[in-house]
Amino acid sequence: MSNASYDVIVVGAGNAAMCAALAAREQGAKVLVLERAPYEQRGGNSAYSGGGMRIVHGGVEDIKKVVPDLSAEDIAATDFGVYTAEQYFDDLGRITEYRIDPDLADVLVNRSTDTLEWIRQKGVKFAPMYGAKTFKHEGRYKFSTGSVVAVVGGGRGLIDAEIKAAEKLGITMRYGTRVMSLLNGPDGIEGVRVVVKRVAEDIRARAVVLACGGFEANREWRTRYLGAGWDLAKVRGTRYNTGDGVRMALEVGAQPHGNWSCANACEWDMNAPEYGDIAIGDAYSKHSYYFGIMVNANGERFLDEGADVGNSTYAKYGRIILAQPGQFAWQIFDSKVLHLLRSSYRIKKVTKVTANTIEELAGKLTGVNKEQAIKTINEYNAAVKKDVVFHPNQKDGRGTVGLTMPKSNWANTLDTPPYEAYGVTCGITFTYGGPKITPKAEVVDVEDQPIPGLYAAGEMVGGIFYFNIPGGCGLMNGAVFGRTAGENAAQFAQSGR
Ligand SMILES: Cc1cc2nc3c(=O)[nH]c(=O)nc-3n(C[C@H](O)[C@H](O)[C@H](O)COP(=O)(O)OP(=O)(O)OC[C@H]3O[C@@H](n4cnc5c(N)ncnc54)[C@H](O)[C@@H]3O)c2cc1C
Known part of the structure; x- marks a missing residue:
């Protein structure tokens, strides 16, 4: 295609x-990035994210490669564990109920470590996720998965560093530019049609990502594909991800693939705005529920808060909260575990009540059947296996006995004031259905x-995530796959058709 203005157009930022x-620029391609926002x-959801990324690693030496300024004190106080490719692959399989496309899983797992290092070389800084994925317990931190590091500055830090690197490399960035359709010629995709301030414009390229x-x-x-009630979920991140890319791909004949009826959805402050607030970022998340219990409007528990590590349950429990009467729940903790709650519980814009007795607390849980909530807490307290030792950094087996809805781990009695409760609803993160790709991201x-x-x-x-997602995989x-897509799009553009 001789009249192409760019080798590669990338849609989104x-x-x-x-x-x-x-990655396309590294291959020598002339690249244009078109961002709707x-x-x-x-920066999309990425800018709102906590910045955690899951990688294969062999312990402290690998972590030092991406966190070169790791202090001697941190090294001495931390068991980073080991996370093999087999463990990563197994977690992806188990958590997606063995639906994940194995060829795509293979690429995700085997390019994870190298890609994190590649991002670091672009200027992104990483630090261990203390206080989120591990807690100081008897003087030590202990990580148990490949979710060990997060970007310094969170998602905003990630996007700012990536865009800075792009500008330095001569990549053209255009904002406020909504891509509406793909230009489809006899030999394939030839560019995009955009709308800027209601005016349409065609931009030609040899390849589009x-x-x-x-x-x-x-x-x-959401209502159409995820089902009834999903119109009532809050959006955790950007307002601009409305399915344009999915629609454009299907319009040129892409194969719909994956889990269209499910989405990543979490525990999110019940009074958060309809869309994410970039000043708050990920801090409306309330992911420490496994250290306490959750009750619904009926005053009843409705899920096993300690079924697995939070990293493996947080993204599927949002939809269970959405299914509760009134689409809300309250998370309840006592003072024994307050120091373990993530920093997101300490922000100013939080739906929180405190009390010195269970009766007083139950009366403050707006919308909840008080008498039943007290009964639920008393029954739960009586069912806790008090002889099993609590351990915040691993599945400790300290569960309940005899409850219809068990709590399998981290079951601490609620008996030590002050008590705190946090109101949550369902916050949707992202959807799982979309076009099918090859391991080369075609x-x-x-x-x-x-x-x-x-x-x-x-x-x-x-085709990648089904039902749930292991934390740090988004x-x-x-x-x-962004890196893979960029490399292959550039090679395609340069090879001619
Ligand atoms: C609050 C929150 C916390 C999270 N925390 C983590 C975490 O710690 N770890 C993790 O792994 N994942 C996390 N995630 C999930 C993760 O952020 C996403 O999976 C990931 O960022 C998706 O990246 P993406 O580039 O595909 O999409 P996005 O980052 O959403 O980018 C999509 C881009 O496309 C643009 N766009 C949309 N339509 C058009 C159009 N028509 N034309 C042009 N541009 C368009 C958008 O403006 C945006 O820039 C979190 C998500 C949220 C919301």
Whole structure:
């Protein structure tokens, strides 16, 4: 295609898009990034995220490679554990109920460590996730998965560093530019049609990478695909991920793939705004529920708060909260565990009540049947296996006996004031259904044939996450497949058709 203005157009400016742009540029491609959001709201969900990324690692020596300034005190006080490729693969399988496309899982796992190091070289800084994934217990920290490090400055820090690197490398960035459709020629994709301030414009390129998010911010599509009640969920991140990329891919014949009827959805402050607030970022999250209990409007527990490590349950419990009467729940803790709650519980904009007795607390839980809540707490307290030792950093087996709804780990009695309770609802993070891709991030049609010139990456791709997601995989998925898409799109663009 001789009249192409660019080798590669990347749609979106989140983590997947920026990794695609950087990787394409490294191959020598002329790259244009088109971001729907205005400059101040650039970076999609990635900018709202906590910045945690899951990698394969062999312990402290590998962690030092991505956190070169790790202090001697931190090293002495921390058991970083080991997280093998086999463990990563097994976790992806178990948590997605063995639905994940194994070839894509293979790429995600085996490019994770190297891609994190590649991002670091672009100027992104990492630090261990103390206080979120591990807690100081008897003087030591202990990590148990590959979710060990997060970006310094969280998601905003990640996006700012990636965009800075892109600008330095001569990648052109355009904001406030919504891509509406793909230009589809006889030999494949030839560019995009954008709308800027209601005016349409065609931009030609040899290859296009779609990395423009799922449909979580589209209330109508949520209801259509996820089902009744999903129109009432709050959006944890950007308002701009309304499914444009998914729609554009399907319009040119991409194969719909993955888990269209499910989404990543978490425990989120019940009074949070309808969409994410970039000044608050991830801090409306309330992910420490496994140290306490949750009750619904009926005053009843409705899930096993300690079924697994929080990293393996947080992204599926939001939809269970959404299914409760009034779509809310209260998380209840006593003073024995307050020091273990994440820093997000300490922000100013929080729905919180405190009390010195259970009766007083139950009366303050707006919308909850007080008498039943007291009964639930008393029954729970009586059922706790008090002879099993509590351990915050591992599944401790300190569960309950005889309850219809058990709590399997971290079951501490609620008996030591002051008590605290936090009101939560369902916050949707991202959707799981989207176009199918190959391990080279090529978008394929219904016959599994690549659509020439079209690549996709990040949360808009189908076939990776089903039902649930291991914590730290959203960003890693975007980084690995963004990078893969960028490399292959650049090579395609340069090879001619
Ligand atoms: C509050 C919160 C906390 C999270 N914490 C973590 C975490 O700690 N670890 C983790 O792994 N994951 C986390 N996630 C999930 C993670 O952020 C996402 O999975 C990941 O960022 C998705 O990256 P992406 O690049 O695919 O999409 P996004 O980052 O959402 O980027 C999509 C981009 O496309 C743009 N766009 C949309 N439509 C168009 C269009 N028509 N034209 C042009 N541009 C368009 C958007 O503006 C945006 O820039 C979190 C998410 C949220 C919301």
